[in-house]
Amino acid sequence: MENKLKEWLSKIRKNEKLPKKNQILIVFLIGVLLLVIAFPVPEKKEEQTRQTEKKTQTEDAQMSQYQEYLETRTAQALEEVEGVGKVSVMITLKSSAQKVIEKDQQSTSQTTEEEDSEGGTRSTQDSSSDRTSVYEQSSDGSQSPYVSKELTPEVEGVIVIADGGDNAIVVQNITEAVQALFGVEAHKIKIMKRHSTS
Numbered sequence: 001m002e003n004k005l006k007e008w009l010s011k012i013r014k015n016e017k018l019p020k021k022n023q024i025l026i027v028f029l030i031g032v033l034l035l036v037i038a039f040p041v042p043e044k045k046e047e048q049t050r051q052t053e054k055k056t057q058t059e060d061a062q063m064s065q066y067q068e069y070l071e072t073r074t075a076q077a078l079e080e081v082e083g084v085g086k087v088s089v090m091i092t093l094k095s096s097a098q099k100v101i102e103k104d105q106q107s108t109s110q111t112t113e114e115e116d117s118e119g120g121t122r123s124t125q126d127s128s129s130d131r132t133s134v135y136e137q138s139s140d141g142s143q144s145p146y147v148s149k150e151l152t153p154e155v156e157g158v159i160v161i162a163d164g165g166d167n168a169i170v171v172q173n174i175t176e177a178v179q180a181l182f183g184v185e186a187h188k189i190k191i192m193k194r195h196s197t198s
Contacts, residue, residue, distance in 0.1 A: 063153060067091055083170040085163025093153040155182040158189045165193035
């Protein structure tokens with residue numbers, strides 16, 4: 001094979017006529033080579049990595065916006081309470097938002113009747129259930145799991161810095177308000193007095 005290749009190359013260099021079969025083979029090989037060069041195989045792993053990173057960045061940004069929204073709204077509400085004064089709120093979240101995928105449940109049941117040695121019959125019932133994800137198809141033809149609802153991130157802890165943070169009644173009111181809003185245990189809520197600027 002190597003000798004034939006050298007022979008072809010020398011004939012091409014000398015501008016000699018090649019047999020028709022060899023000419024067709026060379027044209028075919030050149031065509032395949034051009035196709036490989038013109039249409040490189042895309043790097044699927046790199047594309048998937050980029051999509052995953054983009055998705056993570058989007059989720060982080062959404063979580064940060066949600067956290068800021070909670071802090072602002074909580075501070076605004078607490079400033080309306082008598083004795084609280086100016087307030088700053090910091091909230092930490094346990095995790096990002098969770099998407100609940102719709103599942104289709106199919107149940108099957110089978111009854112078997114058997115005769116025993118004494119002439120009596122007994123029946124046995126077997127049932128099983130199978131859950132599969134429900135998919136929705138987008139306009140471009142791709143399918144993705146159908147999200148039936150999205151759960152907001154759970155609040156982990158809350159810090160409130162208030163002008164009235166040294167008053168026991170104000171501290172109790174703030175603690176109860178935060179517990180009512182977020183369902184956080186009292187030991188995960190910290191109320192502090194704002195330092196006075198002179």
